[in-house]
Amino acid sequence: MKVKLFDESHELDLEKSVNKFLSGKNIDIFDIKYQTSISVSGGEQIYCFSAMIIYDE
Numbered sequence: 332m333k334v335k336l337f338d339e340s341h342e343l344d345l346e347k348s349v350n351k352f353l354s355g356k357n358i359d360i361f362d363i364k365y366q367t368s369i370s371v372s373g374g375e376q377i378y379c380f381s382a383m384i385i386y387d388e
Contacts, residue, residue, distance in 0.1 A: 332361070337382045342367075345380040352384070361385045 335352060339345040349363075364383040369376055 332385065332387050335384045335386065337384075339380050340378055342380045345382060349382055349384070356388075358386045358388050361387065 337345055337348045337352070339348060362385045364385075366381050368379045368381075370379075371377070
């Protein structure tokens, strides 16, 4: 069993990264965990979109 982590600042970037990882691979996906977080730094909102894929090749 393996784990692949993704972390992006925009949800569409996360979608592209996950789709790129999955394309053309013959893997068995056990689970996908998704999380969104937000923080403020210097008055600016910072978003974090992350995903973890648990899979086997």
